[in-house]
Amino acid sequence: MAKKPSHVHKLRKHKYPTGNxxxxxxxxxxxxxxxxxxxxxxxSLCYICGSEFIMTELSLKLHKPHCNDCGKYxxxxxxxxxxxxxxxxGKVLGTEATTKISQELRSRLGNLDRVDVEDDI
Numbered sequence: 001m002a003k004k005p006s007h008v009h010k011l012r013k014h015k016y017p018t019g020n021x022x023x024x025x026x027x028x029x030x031x032x033x034x035x036x037x038x039x040x041x042x043x044s045l046c047y048i049c050g051s052e053f054i055m056t057e058l059s060l061k062l063h064k065p066h067c068n069d070c071g072k073y074x075x076x077x078x079x080x081x082x083x084x085x086x087x088x089x090g091k092v093l094g095t096e097a098t099t100k101i102s103q104e105l106r107s108r109l110g111n112l113d114r115v116d117v118e119d120d121i
Contacts, residue, residue, distance in 0.1 A: 008052050010045040013063045036060060046070055 009025040009032050016022070021036035034042070042055050046067040053059075053067035074082045 008043045008045055010047070011039065011042075011055070011065060013065075 007027065007030070009030065010027050011023040011034075012026050013036060014022055014024055023034050023036055023039045025032040037060075039055050040057065040060060043052055044055050044059075044065055045051070046053055047064040048066045048070035051067055051069075055065060056068075059065035059067075069087060072084045072086050074084055077083050
C-alpha cells in the first residue's frame with residue numbers, strides 16, 4: 001500500500017546531464033522526485049500565488065509551474081511593443097511608468113467634483 005504524502009509538493013523542473021527531466025519538491029525536508037512525464041495530473045503548489053493546482057501539459061513545460069490563473073499574456077501597445085499582463089489582475093508587469101500613470105489618474109479622478117444636473121421645468 002502506498003504511503004500518503006503529508007503535504008502537496010511544490011514542484012520544480014530539473015534536467016540531468018544525461019538529458020532526463022524530473023520534477024522535485026522545493027519544500028524543506030522533502031526528497032520527492034518524479035519523472036517529468038509522470039507528473040501529469042499530479043497536485044502541485046503554484047509558484048506565484050501558492051494555491052494548489054493539477055499539473056497539465058502546459059505546466060509540464062515550465063521550470064517553475066504555476067496555475068492557469070497566474071499566467072500572463074502579451075498585448076501589443078500603440079508603440080508596437082509587447083507588454084505582459086497577468087490574466088486576472090490587469091497590471092502591466094515590470095514597468096514603473098504605468099504605476100505612476102495609474103496613481104496620477106486615481107488622484108485626478110478623486111479630485112473631480114460631482115456636478116448635479118438640475119432638471120428643467
